[in-house]
Amino acid sequence: MITKSSAGSKWVKQARRQVDRATSSVARHTGHFITGRLDHIRAVRRDVVLWLCLILLLICCCFAQAIRINSRTMVKAAAPGGNYVEGVVDKLTTISPLYANTDTEKAASQLVYPGLLSYDSANKLHGQLAHSWQHDDSGKVWTVKLKSDLKWADGQALTASDVVHTLALMKKPEINSAISSSWQTITATGKDTTTVEFTLPAPLMSFDSALTFGVLPKHILEGKSAIEIADLSNKQPAKLVGAGPFSFAGTEKSGDSSTWRFQPNPNYYGSPPKLNTFTIRTYSGNSSLIKGLISSEVNAISGVKIDSLPQLKHNFKLIQLKTADGVFAIFNNEADLTGDPVVRRALRLGLDRSAIRRQVLSGSDNRLHEPTALETPIATGVYDQVDRLKQPDYNLEEAKKMLDGAGWVQPQGSDYRQKSGAQLNLNIITIADTNYQNVAHLIAQQWKKLGVNAQVRAIPPSGAQQNYLAPRNYDVLVYQIHLGADPDMFAYWSSTQTQASGLNLANYRSRRAEIALSAGRSNANPEARQARYVAFVHQWLKDCPAIALYQPSLIYATEPNVRMLNSGAALIDAGNRYQATGNWTSATRMVMTTP
Numbered sequence: 001m002i003t004k005s006s007a008g009s010k011w012v013k014q015a016r017r018q019v020d021r022a023t024s025s026v027a028r029h030t031g032h033f034i035t036g037r038l039d040h041i042r043a044v045r046r047d048v049v050l051w052l053c054l055i056l057l058l059i060c061c062c063f064a065q066a067i068r069i070n071s072r073t074m075v076k077a078a079a080p081g082g083n084y085v086e087g088v089v090d091k092l093t094t095i096s097p098l099y100a101n102t103d104t105e106k107a108a109s110q111l112v113y114p115g116l117l118s119y120d121s122a123n124k125l126h127g128q129l130a131h132s133w134q135h136d137d138s139g140k141v142w143t144v145k146l147k148s149d150l151k152w153a154d155g156q157a158l159t160a161s162d163v164v165h166t167l168a169l170m171k172k173p174e175i176n177s178a179i180s181s182s183w184q185t186i187t188a189t190g191k192d193t194t195t196v197e198f199t200l201p202a203p204l205m206s207f208d209s210a211l212t213f214g215v216l217p218k219h220i221l222e223g224k225s226a227i228e229i230a231d232l233s234n235k236q237p238a239k240l241v242g243a244g245p246f247s248f249a250g251t252e253k254s255g256d257s258s259t260w261r262f263q264p265n266p267n268y269y270g271s272p273p274k275l276n277t278f279t280i281r282t283y284s285g286n287s288s289l290i291k292g293l294i295s296s297e298v299n300a301i302s303g304v305k306i307d308s309l310p311q312l313k314h315n316f317k318l319i320q321l322k323t324a325d326g327v328f329a330i331f332n333n334e335a336d337l338t339g340d341p342v343v344r345r346a347l348r349l350g351l352d353r354s355a356i357r358r359q360v361l362s363g364s365d366n367r368l369h370e371p372t373a374l375e376t377p378i379a380t381g382v383y384d385q386v387d388r389l390k391q392p393d394y395n396l397e398e399a400k401k402m403l404d405g406a407g408w409v410q411p412q413g414s415d416y417r418q419k420s421g422a423q424l425n426l427n428i429i430t431i432a433d434t435n436y437q438n439v440a441h442l443i444a445q446q447w448k449k450l451g452v453n454a455q456v457r458a459i460p461p462s463g464a465q466q467n468y469l470a471p472r473n474y475d476v477l478v479y480q481i482h483l484g485a486d487p488d489m490f491a492y493w494s495s496t497q498t499q500a501s502g503l504n505l506a507n508y509r510s511r512r513a514e515i516a517l518s519a520g521r522s523n524a525n526p527e528a529r530q531a532r533y534v535a536f537v538h539q540w541l542k543d544c545p546a547i548a549l550y551q552p553s554l555i556y557a558t559e560p561n562v563r564m565l566n567s568g569a570a571l572i573d574a575g576n577r578y579q580a581t582g583n584w585t586s587a588t589r590m591v592m593t594t595p
Contacts, residue, residue: 080274082586084562085281087289087298092260092282095248096233096240097214098169098177103303106575108280111262112242113214116144116163116196118579119572121565123324123485125208129158129215129243129269131194139203139524144211146194151267152217153241160190165218174226179213203522205529206488212576217241245273245582256284274585286433293557299586300558302577306361306435309368312557319556319564320368321571324379324484327371327436329428329443329547330477334507337426338475342406344544349392350399350450356442357550360435369568371550376537377493379483380551385534386487391541391548399450410451417451425453429474432458439549440478470500472507479505480552482573487533488521493540508545562586 090104100109110118116130127133133144150158167188170177185201200207220240221229232240237248246262253259262278281298283289290308292298293316304312312318329351331338338344357370372380375390403409408417408424417424426447430440437458444454454476459468468474481492481503491497494517497504513536520532554574558564564584571577 079587080585081276082274082561083277083279084275084300084564084584084586085279085298087281087283087292087301088303089283089286089289090303092258092280094234095237095260097166097179097216098175098229099233100214101178103574103577104280104282107578108260108262109214110244110576110578111246111278111581112237112244112248112265113216114242114244115212115214116146117208117211119212119485119576121569121580123570123572125212125485128212129163130211133208133211135205135207135524137524139205139522140200142198142200142207142211143191144196144198146196147269148194150243150269152219152243153247153265153267155267156217156219157193158215158217158243159193160196161193162215162218163196164188164190165222166213166216169216169221169229170213172226175229176226182210203524204488205521205524206486209484209486215243217243244268245270246278249277256282257288258282271582273582275581278581278584293559296559300556300562300564302554302556303574304555304557306438309361309555316557317560317562318368319558319567321554321556321565321567321569321577322372323552323554323574324482324570324572325480325552326374326377326379326483327439327478327480327549327552328377329549330479330506331544331546332472332475332477332507333509333545334472335475337424340406341543342402343408345392346399346402346406346450347447347452348544348547349395349402350452351443351446351547352394353391353547353549354394355446356439359442360439360550368553368555371552374548374551376548377483377489377540377546378487378533378537379485382485382487383530383533385530386537389534389537389541396449403450408451415448415451416453423453424451425455426475428454428456428476428478429468430456430458430478431464432460434480435552436478436480443476443478469505472505477505481505483551485572487529488517489536490517490521493517493536493545506545508543510539510543513539513543559586 088104091102092104092108094100094105095108095112097109097113100106114128116128117125117133118128120126127147129146129150131145131147133142135142144163146158146160146163152158167183167186169175170180170183173180187199189197189199191197198207217240221232224232238250241247242265245265245268247265249261249263251258251260258281260280262280264273264275266272279298281292283292286305286308289301290311293301293312304318309318331344331347333339333344338347353373357373360371361368374380376386378386380387403417403424407419409419410417428440428444430436437456440456440458444456447454469477483489491503493504493506493508493513495504495509495514496502498507498509516532516536516539520529520536523529523532554571554577556564562584563586565571565577565580
């Protein structure tokens, strides 16, 4: 008989055997399907990692190829927008065309106050506010037709009355405008809202070059006193709205530096500027100007000096603009030594002008070209017939013979020539802190080979007019004068301009030259006019009142992203460098190139 107790014990044993069998089975399956296949899993993992590496390598290759293709087909290009900040070493205290005196003041004025006419990149006059202009047969009456729908920045209409009122302000003695003297004998009449008639006391074929003066708003200035006008112009320029591509936005002063900001004019008659803002920052000296560019305080600087170029060689773009100015060695034709035309011609013959032009930019930067040669008192390119006329080529031995013939002999053992016991000493004057100091020293070095003791003195700009230019206190003046795009050089070489305030710095007097100059500026026939100026240049070359050296360049240094004027472009002068700012940019974008 089986008891209840023995039956339970048997069941427990059976259960244990089943558990043992199950455990053994699990162990066998684990060993077979998991533990036994670990090596296979490791092998599979190696394959997966290898494939992942290959895929990653393929992606990297594709990415590198895309970059390579992109670098060949995509280029950085100028894009609308950006903020342009130009650094200058110049005075900027006003932007009013009534008072603008320095190059930077004149240039900034044109941003806000356009003229009737302006110069393009080929130094040709084109209409700015003017739609057309012409003169009558007499050459004394000029008629200007304005463009339609011109507006001031405040939305008011710009009409002929604004032009007439601006001229009236320029002529007022109490206004003391920087250009007052040029307009005293000229009257302006508004014939209708878009027509202005200018009447001159005598024919003047170069009068259109004077129509670049900035026009001011009559509706703001009418009835104002001279003091109020000066206050608006110099202290509250934001209230004196303009009609140019930009409007005044504000100014700040910090120590010796001032910052003038401009923003696009929404009522500008032409295409709106591409820049978001236009800023001019002044510096007290050249070293701080260079630091401002290197530190990105500004992204462009103008008027770069030759001795600064080595610092800017590698990281900045250099832009060389050809100006219609001329650098001359001007003889004082009334001084004891240089009053002798034989001595003047000998000094010209003994000066290697080509060497001076080469040395002006010698070793500074191979991206810059030697200055344009200047052979006459008229800018190169104005008249073909004038361009064919040349100064005599350098001939040191012939120059020595000329001085010998004039009685200036060089005693044996002496470095310098003498005549009647007096040594041949010349006083060369130039303006300090300009590129012409080096030119003056090069001239002195060359003339020493002639036996001439030439001493160079660089004078500060502040006292130059009063102490040297007005009294003609020099034998030779190395100086830059504005030639312009018109051949009318009456102001520089007419005997009527030899007074202290005149611009005939040579004190040159020639009846034949005077007749040719007067006839050239009054003759309306282009061929006859050219013939008169050819006659003038012939006489000028014969008399040698000065030596024409070269036409200088205005040099810009900019950050690579700045797009402005192209290197080699023509510029009438530094005061007109902002004429084409509508297309300037400082922003960039990537664009695809065409195959």
